[in-house]
Amino acid sequence: MHVGVDDGGVRVEFSDSERSAALREELRALVREHVPPTFLGAFTKNPQDLELAQSFCRTLAEKGQLTPAWPAEFGGYDATPWEQTVVREEMWAHFEPRGAQYMGVNWVGPALMRFGTEQQKAEHLGRIAAGTVIWCQGFSEPEAGSDLASLRTAAVPDGDGWRIDGQKVWTSYATMADWCFLLTRTNRDAAKHKGITIFLVPMDRPGIKVVPIDAMVGPHHLNEVFFEGVPVTQADVLGEVDAGWSIVREALAFERVGIARYARCDRLLNAAPAALGDRWATLPDELKQRWVTALIRVREARLLAYRVIDLVETGTVDPADTAAYRIAATQTDQEVAEVLMDMVEERAVGASDPADLFARAVDDHWRYAQAATVASGSIEVQRLLLSRSLLKTK
Amino acid sequence: MKTQLTEDALELERVMDTALRRLGGVDLARAAEAGAGVADVTAVLGQLDVWDLRPRTSPGDGEMAAAVCRAAGRVALPYPVAERLAADPDEGFDAIAVATGPARVNLVGVVPDLRWAVSDGVGSRAPVVSVGPALGTKLGALVSEVELGESEPDGSARLALLLPCWTLLGMLETALAVTRRHMLDRRQFDQPIASFQALQFRLADTTTSFQAFEELTKYTLWSVLSQQPGAAVDVLACRVAALEVAETVFRTSHQMHGAVGFCDEVDLSWLSRYSQPIRRLPWGLSQTRSRLLQTMTDVPFTGLHGDGLVGSANQSLTR
Numbered sequence: 225m226h227v228g229v230d231d232g233g234v235r236v237e238f239s240d241s242e243r244s245a246a247l248r249e250e251l252r253a254l255v256r257e258h259v260p261p262t263f264l265g266a267f268t269k270n271p272q273d274l275e276l277a278q279s280f281c282r283t284l285a286e287k288g289q290l291t292p293a294w295p296a297e298f299g300g301y302d303a304t305p306w307e308q309t310v311v312r313e314e315m316w317a318h319f320e321p322r323g324a325q326y327m328g329v330n331w332v333g334p335a336l337m338r339f340g341t342e343q344q345k346a347e348h349l350g351r352i353a354a355g356t357v358i359w360c361q362g363f364s365e366p367e368a369g370s371d372l373a374s375l376r377t378a379a380v381p382d383g384d385g386w387r388i389d390g391q392k393v394w395t396s397y398a399t400m401a402d403w404c405f406l407l408t409r410t411n412r413d414a415a416k417h418k419g420i421t422i423f424l425v426p427m428d429r430p431g432i433k434v435v436p437i438d439a440m441v442g443p444h445h446l447n448e449v450f451f452e453g454v455p456v457t458q459a460d461v462l463g464e465v466d467a468g469w470s471i472v473r474e475a476l477a478f479e480r481v482g483i484a485r486y487a488r489c490d491r492l493l494n495a496a497p498a499a500l501g502d503r504w505a506t507l508p509d510e511l512k513q514r515w516v517t518a519l520i521r522v523r524e525a526r527l528l529a530y531r532v533i534d535l536v537e538t539g540t541v542d543p544a545d546t547a548a549y550r551i552a553a554t555q556t557d558q559e560v561a562e563v564l565m566d567m568v569e570e571r572a573v574g575a576s577d578p579a580d581l582f583a584r585a586v587d588d589h590w591r592y593a594q595a596a597t598v599a600s601g602s603i604e605v606q607r608l609l610l611s612r613s614l615l616k617t618k
Numbered sequence: 619m620k621t622q623l624t625e626d627a628l629e630l631e632r633v634m635d636t637a638l639r640r641l642g643g644v645d646l647a648r649a650a651e652a653g654a655g656v657a658d659v660t661a662v663l664g665q666l667d668v669w670d671l672r673p674r675t676s677p678g679d680g681e682m683a684a685a686v687c688r689a690a691g692r693v694a695l696p697y698p699v700a701e702r703l704a705a706d707p708d709e710g711f712d713a714i715a716v717a718t719g720p721a722r723v724n725l726v727g728v729v730p731d732l733r734w735a736v737s738d739g740v741g742s743r744a745p746v747v748s749v750g751p752a753l754g755t756k757l758g759a760l761v762s763e764v765e766l767g768e769s770e771p772d773g774s775a776r777l778a779l780l781l782p783c784w785t786l787l788g789m790l791e792t793a794l795a796v797t798r799r800h801m802l803d804r805r806q807f808d809q810p811i812a813s814f815q816a817l818q819f820r821l822a823d824t825t826t827s828f829q830a831f832e833e834l835t836k837y838t839l840w841s842v843l844s845q846q847p848g849a850a851v852d853v854l855a856c857r858v859a860a861l862e863v864a865e866t867v868f869r870t871s872h873q874m875h876g877a878v879g880f881c882d883e884v885d886l887s888w889l890s891r892y893s894q895p896i897r898r899l900p901w902g903l904s905q906t907r908s909r910l911l912q913t914m915t916d917v918p919f920t921g922l923h924g925d926g927l928v929g930s931a932n933q934s935l936t937r
Contacts, residue, residue: 235620235623235677235678235681235840236620236621238837239619240619491923509908513904516858520858524833524859525830527834530833531621531833534621534622610826611821614798615798615818
């Protein structure tokens with residue numbers, strides 16, 4: 225994105241730079257060519273959707289667009305934060321045709337670059353960059369949600385290594401994942417943040433059992449993962465033993481802005497007048513007013529994301545800035561979902577015509593938006609972060 | 619992409635903040651309502667060369683003008699700063715405000731001998747030929763009714779709508795700052811009220827709304843100063859957001875302050891009351907939103923997707 229300069233110095237500027245605009249157009253062209261308009265995400269009952277996403281990832285990888293933020297030596301091109309933003313926006317707007325890959329690309333890979341051994345880098349980074357491997361995140365447990373550091377899944381010393389026993393829950397993509405980025409407790413005597421170790425565990429290792437959870441968000445999003453005597457070795461440890469918490473904090477900070485939820489909201493709200501056709505004219509004025517208010521909210525959420533990215537670029541970002549963005553973006557996602565559901569009227573409870581793409585997209589968006597204020601750090605945690613920053617005495 | 623104002627603009631804003639604080643800050647509003655003039659304010663703003671700014675022709679000046687309006691808002695300055703900066707004296711007017719219907723204009727009688735005009739917000743303006751007495755009411759102390767002359771084409775409505783949003787932004791910033799201070803100072807049940815999680819969460823949500831509006835004011839400034847295709851819609855969208863967030867911030871601020879927040883001994887009362895003319899004139903929330911929707915029939919609400927035209931969006935999911 226470019227910077228405006230005139231007599232007064234460097235001015236505010238909110239348009240794409242030439243590079244960002246070209247990247248946006250390139251990504252849209254790739255989506256047009258490889259992703260059918262009927263695609264509403266990789267995680268459906270139709271296995272072809274996942275296959276399509278895997279295929280699209282390989283296409284992106286060939287074009288150098290699967291890991292743009294990565295250094296060239298690992299298959300990226302050191303994309304600027306603004307270029308990374310374009311990728312996030314375009315992918316989410318088009319129902320994330322990278323499927324489960326964004327996790328490996330956005331933070332597992334960078335964490336491996338930062339903390340992995342040479343052997344781990346050699347084993348994993350190339351495959352993530354090529355889009356041929358799926359990772360899942362072994363974080364949440366039945367008794368450790370927002371309070372993640374209370375996790376109990378234990379790795380107990382056994383011979384030269386450890387054996388892992390415990391349970392993870394809400395683990396997205398576990399049924400299809402090849403590897404798990406697994407948090408375990410290796411020291412029960414230490415303070416709860418200090419006895420955690422990360423293991424990189426192949427999902428086909430004996431003792432791992434995945435149980436899908438039927439849920440309103442759709443298949444593959446939520447699973448239980450049970451570990452019974454799963455053997456691991458020092459070669460599976462990421463970073464230092466008992467030092468996993470700081471890695472997790474740093475790894476998740478790679479992705480300060482997270483999902484560009486506003487981008488899909490923007491696309492769906494803008495599509496509404498044309499998609500509704502003659503029905504648009506019959507909508508109550510009050511609903512049209514909610515629609516235009518939602519457009520404003522979406523613009524504001526996007527601008528708050530840009531504020532965080534600008535602060536990241538200048539090295540002055542504070543967790544409270546990210547929290548404010550997340551509060552706005554997740555609530556806006558749900559507000560937009562409600563407006564759109566009202567707009568599709570009776571079709572909100574199910575489109576009888578499979579070709580009714582808008583109603584299907586609205587249905588999918590609403591179901592996924594329900595989790596917006598829960599996933600990736602609940603909105604209450606964000607409020608705590610922000611208010612504590614605001615109220616600390618200076 | 620750059621989301622911060624120029625250093626020139628921020629420096630002018632800091633200088634103006636200091637100057638207005640030295641003059642008394644919010645006490646200037648107390649004095650104005652008691653009948654004192656604003657000669658000191660006129661002198662200080664003149665010394666800062668504020669009236670040499672030409673935001674309609676220079677984007678750099680536009681950023682400084684916006685920053686100056688925010689500084690004026692921080693102390694609820696009883697002076698038509700936004701209105702003067704939206705006008706171009708070379709076109710024959712020293713100040714311009716948007717008004718429709720019975721023309722009521724805030725701060726129109728505060729500075730003697732200014733040449734005022736009133737814009738209808740959609741392309742016409744008329745000179746103010748006479749100014750009535752100030753209403754003197756609690757919510758419109760310095761608002762006057764005006765008589766207008768013959769209309770003529772006008773191109774200043776966008777700035778005339780946008781710059782008061784920047785003034786309001788400054789008011790909201792101070793309201794949040796005094797609310798934070800009050801939450802830390804005020805003790806109930808043997809602890810600062812800031813220690814109650816319900817109030818912490820409310821402050822977090824209100825601050826989020828404020829920050830979102832702050833970013834929107836900068837976006838809209840960019841849109842207007844660089845004459846983006848959607849600028850006419852953007853200023854109305856900005857005003858809608860301004861009116862909504864003003865309600866949110868002042869509701870939170872009053873609730874946190876309790877009864878003392880309604881008393882003129884605290885600044886919040888003045889900020890709240892002096893925000894009212896900006897929020898009610900020329901249009902309240904529903905009217906502004908209605909005008910926004912109407913304008914979107916031929917001016918796009920630009921975003922990442924589609925042209926945002928009501929009823930004629932060319933973007934659909936079928937690509």
